[in-house]
Amino acid sequence: MGVEAMPDRTGARLLALYDRALPMVYGYLIARCGDQTVAEDLTSETFLAVAGSSGDAPLTVNWLIGVARHKLVDHWRRQARQERLLQAVEGSSFEIDDPWEVELDRWRAREVLARVAPQHRSALTLRYLDGLGVPEAAAVLDRTVAATEALLVRARREFRHLYEESNDA
Amino acid sequence: MPDRHDEPLDALRTPVTPLAPDPGFASALRHRLMQATNPPTRKEPSVSTNVSNRPRNGVHHGDVSYITLSVPDLARGQAFYGHVLGWRFSPGSGRHGAQVDDVVPMIGMWEGDQPDGGTVGGAVLGFRVDDINAAVAAVRAHGGVVNDPHREPYAIAAEGRDNQGIPFYLHEMPSPESRPDTGHPWNGEIEGDISYLTMVAPDLGAAQTFYGAVVGWTFNTGRAGGAQVNGVAPQIGITTRPEAGPATPGVIMCYRVDDLAAAAHRVRDAGGRANEITRRPYGLESLCADDQDIPFYLHQF
Numbered sequence: 441m442g443v444e445a446m447p448d449r450t451g452a453r454l455l456a457l458y459d460r461a462l463p464m465v466y467g468y469l470i471a472r473c474g475d476q477t478v479a480e481d482l483t484s485e486t487f488l489a490v491a492g493s494s495g496d497a498p499l500t501v502n503w504l505i506g507v508a509r510h511k512l513v514d515h516w517r518r519q520a521r522q523e524r525l526l527q528a529v530e531g532s533s534f535e536i537d538d539p540w541e542v543e544l545d546r547w548r549a550r551e552v553l554a555r556v557a558p559q560h561r562s563a564l565t566l567r568y569l570d571g572l573g574v575p576e577a578a579a580v581l582d583r584t585v586a587a588t589e590a591l592l593v594r595a596r597r598e599f600r601h602l603y604e605e606s607n608d609a
Numbered sequence: 610m611p612d613r614h615d616e617p618l619d620a621l622r623t624p625v626t627p628l629a630p631d632p633g634f635a636s637a638l639r640h641r642l643m644q645a646t647n648p649p650t651r652k653e654p655s656v657s658t659n660v661s662n663r664p665r666n667g668v669h670h671g672d673v674s675y676i677t678l679s680v681p682d683l684a685r686g687q688a689f690y691g692h693v694l695g696w697r698f699s700p701g702s703g704r705h706g707a708q709v710d711d712v713v714p715m716i717g718m719w720e721g722d723q724p725d726g727g728t729v730g731g732a733v734l735g736f737r738v739d740d741i742n743a744a745v746a747a748v749r750a751h752g753g754v755v756n757d758p759h760r761e762p763y764a765i766a767a768e769g770r771d772n773q774g775i776p777f778y779l780h781e782m783p784s785p786e787s788r789p790d791t792g793h794p795w796n797g798e799i800e801g802d803i804s805y806l807t808m809v810a811p812d813l814g815a816a817q818t819f820y821g822a823v824v825g826w827t828f829n830t831g832r833a834g835g836a837q838v839n840g841v842a843p844q845i846g847i848t849t850r851p852e853a854g855p856a857t858p859g860v861i862m863c864y865r866v867d868d869l870a871a872a873a874h875r876v877r878d879a880g881g882r883a884n885e886i887t888r889r890p891y892g893l894e895s896l897c898a899d900d901q902d903i904p905f906y907l908h909q910f
Contacts, residue, residue: 451646458642462635467628480634487638491645505625544620553621568621596618 451491453499458487461501465508472512472565474554482511509570513580516558523558540600552602560595567592633874640871663798665715666764666782667737671824672842673806674764674780675735676716678862679728681901683707683720689899690718692879693872694801694864712801714843723776724756724768731903732860734806735778736824741765744779747822752815755779772819773810775858779823795842796891796910797865804908805863808847816847851904852896862905869893869909876907883907 465486470479486508490499553561566577578588629635666674680686687707690696698707698718705721722728738744741758745767748755755769764780771777797804810816813836820826820838828836828847838845851861866872873883873895880900887894892910899905 451642455639455642455646458639462638463627463629464625466630468625470628470630471623471626476631480630483630483634484638484641487642488645491642540617542617544617546620549618549621564618564621568618569623571622599618 450493450499454487454491457499457501457504461504462487464501465504468505468508469512472569473515474550478515482508482515485511509566509580512565513562516562520558540596542603544603548606549603552599552606555602556595556598559591560598563588563591563595564599631874633870636868636871637874637878640868663713665713666780667714667842668784669841670737670739671826671838671840672737673714673734673803673845674737674782675778676714676803676806676860676862677733677735677778678716678718678903679723679731679733680718680720680899680903681730683718685901686718686720686899689879689881689901693875693881693899694866696801709801711799712803713797714803716803725754725770725776727776729776729859730901732806732862733776733778734808734860735766735780738779738781738824741767741779741781744781744823745769748779748819751819751822753819753823771810771823772815773812773858775808775810775860796844796908800865800867802865803843803862804865804910805906806843806845807851807861807863807906808845809849809851809858809861810847811849811858813847813849820847863908864905866907866909869895869907872907872909873897 462483466479466483469482469486470476473479473482486504489511490504490507553564556564562581563577566572566580567574572580574588574592575585577592578585581588581591583591666672678686678690683705687696687698690709691698694712696712697710699710701707701717701719703721706717706719709716709718723733736744745755745758748767748769748771752772753769755767758765758767758779758781760766764782766781767779769777769779808816813834817826817828817836821828826841826845827839829839830836834849836847838847869886873886876883876895876897876899881898883895883897885895892908895907897905897907
């Protein structure tokens with residue numbers, strides 16, 4: 441039976457897209473979380489969530505990557521809760537976002553990114569790795585634009601602090 | 610935010626680059642998606658296999674009538690084999706046991722002691738016999754121990770240990786409608802069925818004498834240290850030394866799966882171990898252990 445025989449079935453359309461979409465979704469996730477097990481888990485969550493959704497989903501690779509992005513942010517949100525960092529970091533005082541003129545060492549920057557607080561990693565990943573605008577990042581993070589801007593300020597501060605510290609080491 | 614603040618971090622921009630994941634993972638996820646979108650496919654009767662009508666307690670004298678898979682923890686066992694083989698369970702005779710639905714031969718999972726009070730980690734085979742009194746007499750005449758036959762709801766049964774201490778059960782039960790004899794060895798028909806049973810017995814000759822006398826087995830002794838039982842279902846081999854795992858006397862189960870790469874992934878996913886897949890003359894094989902350290906094989910034919 442061909443896929444055309446059941447065009448309204450999300451599952452059939454997803455399976456037809458699977459071979460092409462899987463390396464893209466997995467490639468997106470592994471490049472951002474850097475852990476095979478986590479990338480596999482989130483890839484599974486992404487596809488299974490779509491398989492279980494209603495039939496009106498726009499099934500494209502880009503749309504699946506968008507779902508994966510949400511799963512990644514959810515993962516870091518859970519991690520933040522587990523690490524009990526949320527309150528401490530959210531409660532930290534707002535500090536001025538000084539201009540920072542530096543040419544980042546990409547490899548070291550990625551290493552630093554893996555060490556910032558999970559909610560900061562989410563914000564920086566969406567804004568810089570994925571290149572989303574602040575309003576789009578805010579939508580994924582389920583925050584207001586203003587709250588996302590404030591989060592990005594704190595995230596950049598932590599990133600910069602750890603980056604400069606790693607330079608001194 | 611002023612853009613000048615963003616500039617250094619813009620170097621982090623990472624376009625999406627495709628990367629193929631582990632093939633076992635890819636295959637397992639496809640399997641899960643197919644199940645999620647077509648849930649009834651797995652255990653429903655297929656064109657060639659009417660699951661509900663299959664004889665599950667053997668047909669001939671010497672066939673395996675029942676298998677007890679003895680595990681330290683029943684709930685863990687159910688979770689593991691449910692995940693790996695798709696087994697579904699019905700309540701057993703007590704809280705220490707559960708029956709596996711549909712698979713052939715019939716399997717019960719059990720976390721308690723054996724009838725003689727001993728414990729076993731792994732499988733205990735039950736054998737169909739035509740005359741249980743004759744079989745019990747043969748056990749006692751050939752160095753085994755066995756209790757007296759007693760009537761159970763499912764059979765006239767007796768439980769014992771062979772002349773090397775390997776536990777077994779005997780079952781005399783009404784003849785089922787005969788399965789058409791295809792002339793081929795029986796290695797299971799659907800995922801989760803027993804594909805083969807490896808009996809580990811330190812003394813091959815003693816095992817041949819004992820089971821020849823008790824359940825009428827005859828043997829094909831192809832290679833040193835091993836013998837194949839002729840004409841039983843499922844197929845059984847006896848070996849003095851297993852390929853891996855502890856060489857303790859007992860029985861190692863082998864299960865049929867549809868997609869071995871996906872199944873091996875599920876084994877690891879569920880906390881077990883799965884060795885590399887090897888190609889054998891009869892199909893693909895992987896030696897595994899469950900999350901309670903019970904070894905088993907998976908076969909894809």
